[in-house]
Amino acid sequence: MSLESAATTAAPVARPNAPPKMQGDKVGVFYGEKQALFDVDLKIEQFNVTSLIGPSGCGKSTFLRSLNRMNDTIDGCRVVGKITLDKDDIYDPSIDVVELRARVGMVFQKPNPFPKSIYENVAYGPKIHGIARNKADLDEIVHSSLRRAGLWNEVKDRLNEPGTGLSGGQQQRLCIARAIATKPEVLLMDEPCSALDPIATAVIEELIDELRENFTIVIVTHSMQQAARVSQKTAFFHLGKLIEEGKTEDIFTNPRNKQTQDYITGRIG
Amino acid sequence: MTDAALPHAAVDTAAPAKRDFGLKRRHAAEFRFRLYGIVAIVIGLGFLAILLVSIVSKGYTAFVQTSITVPVEFSASIIDKDNERATNPRVLVSANYPIVARNAVAKALGVSIDDKAAMRDIAKFVSDGSRSTLREIVLADPSVIGTTRNVTLLAAADIDSANKGQIDLTVPQDKRKVSDQQVAWLDQLKQQGAISTPFNWGLLTFGASSRPETAGLGVALVGSLYMMAIVLLCALPIGVAASIYLEEFAKKNRFTDFIEVNINNLAAVPSIVYGLLGLAVFINFFGMPRSAPIVGGLVLTLMTLPTIIIATRAALRAVPPSIRSAALGIGASRMQMVFDHVLPLATPGILTGTIIGLARALGETAPLLLIGMVAFVADRPTSPLDPATALPVQIYMWANEAERAFVERTQGAVLVLLIFLALMNIAAILLRRRFERRW
Structure with a gap:
């Protein structure tokens, strides 16, 4: 598939000496008394796609959700260690979670458009953050976001129809358009294709590869093929611990760790 | 023993033995359950219907009210006998309007207003609420005094009940609230076309009253x-x-x-x-x-x-x-x-x-x-x-x-x-x- 080759042959764009966009330092997450994540050290490079893989319950989604503090919404959830965004500690009391989430956007596993019009869906973020100065500005943001999410041609004539009336794949692209409309710096994707058919999945994967030019992307996926196709860096989690991380081709062709090898060859998980 | 000795091939080709899934029992249980449901609904609807029928059948007559339309003479000698309404408007408020109403009905019935016994019956024939009806007419336009005009007066509650057929006339006269004389008057007025049963707006507008015909919600x-x-x-x-x-x-x-x-x-x-x-x-x-x-x-x-x-x-x-x-x-x-x-x-x-x-x-x-x-x-x-x-x-x-x-x-x-x-x-x-x- 051209898609696959395009992704895997593309050299990582990261400037070798650029500081990481986000960095986790001994990150641990507790749900009540139970620790779900242990001492994760992970660098997220700018303008790269970092994929988090591992069996169910390994803590990869937990780690992803701690990157924009979505874990805060869960009662009894506690994060220890340090996560930085451009060297700022995002758990510092001076950080406003609203601003953080405007800078670190998120796309969820199940497409979750608002039960409002397609236009309203995309325009909501820019509206609440005051990104658009006037209606023309807002129109421009909505149109360009839909275009970049590859949805424009399919919805340009029905922007006022409900977003919930779209197909699953279209809904997920609408959610991506909604996420990028607030112009985040980092985009978190939590298994964005798990509810989609292979064709819609291929479209989204292509989209992720294009979005990499402007956004730093972290994606959680259950599909190792997908991780291999879209990401430049891969991190393997198991039982709440980060087992191995590195360049995607290294992880998949030459894993250093026995557990990683077992997982990618299908022996555990 | 012979069964066990059967060759395998014979078993494979034979139709599989009929297994008992208890289908009959399960269908019967389901049927019974549905029946219970239908019975419950029918009982519920039945009670609802009884309730509604009983309320509506007893209550719908409350929405009409027997009224008597008669020419009323607003006699100055009764309403304002000392002719002082120009100086003392209170007389128009406190005038003896029930007499005016009784006299009007007596006249329509051809009863002499000097017949004290008949007048007592007439007093129970017209509602006391006619007081306020007539007062409002006079207060709105005092020039009506001395003239005669048609006014619709409320019938008394017992007459209203009699007109609606709610009083058993076979009962001896002294054991019911409506006298034979009053029933005869009612028929007489009916023949004159003076009795009507308009929609009872009073039920929705009147306040509390000890007289049913002027009591409302x-x-x-x-x-x-x-x-x-x-x-x-x-x-x-x-x-x-x-x-x-x-x-x-x-x-x-x-x-x-x-x-x-x-x-x-x-x-x-x-x-x-x-x-x-x-x-x-x-x-x-x-x-x-x-x-x-x-x-x-x-x-x-x-x-x-x-x-x-x-x-x-x-x-x-x-x-x-x-x-x-x-x-x-x-x-x-x-x-x-x-x-x-x-x-x-x-x-x-x-x-x-x-x-x-x-x-x-x-x-x-x-x-x-x-x-x-x-x-x-x-x-x-x-x-x-x-x-x-x-x-x-x-x-x-x-x-x-x-x-x-x-x-x-x-x-x-x-x-x-x-x-x-x-x-x-x-x-x-x-x-x-x-x-x-x-x-």
Whole structure:
């Protein structure tokens, strides 16, 4: 598939000496008394796609959700260690979670458009953050976001129809358009294709590869093929611990760790 | 043994032995269950039908009122015998209008006004309410004095009952409330075309009265209306705000659990207890007026709050969490999440819960008895601070009256209350449809 080759042959764009966009330092997450994540050290490079893989319950989604503090919404959830965004500690009391989430956007596993019009869906973020100065500005943001999410041609004539009336794949692209409309710096994707058919999945994967030019992307996926196709860096989690991380081709062709090898060859998980 | 010796091939080709899945038993059980369901529904509908038929058949006659249209001579010698109305307008208010009405009816019947016995019967033939009818005509236009004009007067309640065929005329005369003479007069007036049975607007406009024909739901309707407005204005904002806070903002801990348990308990508290609370707090402590819709409304607010809070919390909880994640994920604050996304989706449920709570409050009697809304109030209240009654309380009071005409009025009032409840439920359904259809 051209898609696959395009992704895997593309050299990582990261400037070798650029500081990481986000960095986790001994990150641990507790749900009540139970620790779900242990001492994760992970660098997220700018303008790269970092994929988090591992069996169910390994803590990869937990780690992803701690990157924009979505874990805060869960009662009894506690994060220890340090996560930085451009060297700022995002758990510092001076950080406003609203601003953080405007800078670190998120796309969820199940497409979750608002039960409002397609236009309203995309325009909501820019509206609440005051990104658009006037209606023309807002129109421009909505149109360009839909275009970049590859949805424009399919919805340009029905922007006022409900977003919930779209197909699953279209809904997920609408959610991506909604996420990028607030112009985040980092985009978190939590298994964005798990509810989609292979064709819609291929479209989204292509989209992720294009979005990499402007956004730093972290994606959680259950599909190792997908991780291999879209990401430049891969991190393997198991039982709440980060087992191995590195360049995607290294992880998949030459894993250093026995557990990683077992997982990618299908022996555990 | 021979079975076991059968070759395998024979077993494979033979039709598989019929297995017993107990299908017959299961189908029979299902059939029985459906039958029970149908029987239950039929019994329920049957009772409902009996209730409605009984109320409607007893109550529909309350919506018409026997009236007598006769030429009335506004005789100056009776109304203003000293001709002092120019200097003392009070005479027109206190004039002896019943005599005017009796004389008019006597004239129409050809009875001499000097026949004292017949005049006593006539006095019981025309409603005493004709006093206010005639007074209003004279006060509106004093020039009517000295002239004669056709006026429609209310018949007395017993005559009204007789006209509606509700009085058994086979009973000996001295054991019934209507004399043979009065029945004969009724027939005579009917033949003259003087008797009519127009729609009884008085039932909906008059205040309390000891005479059934001039007793109406006017005060009760206004009182109930004020109370519903107060309940809506107080209970909806407080209830929705409390629910949003508990459901979307409050941390789940022992304290919120405690509040939740207590809200559920409050919903089950007998309403008369709320009446005692209202009496102690609003009337005795805050010194609010007795019998006033403002107190009734506040008591019913307390009673309705748990219902609204429970309905609102259920509606909020029914909004999928993914919507909340979506809003928070693009950086909406909690308040923006609630007001832009969660609340619009919960609106149909909230409205339904509110209207059902209001409907319950509309039919509530016990707490109102304790705060003195069971009262004889003849004048319609002009503000929620004036004394008033409420629809169910009026029904309760009328049900205690002895006259035949109050029986039909009681049922008529029940019908009015049921119509209002039905309208509110229809409104709830329409609102829900309207908001749900948006997407």
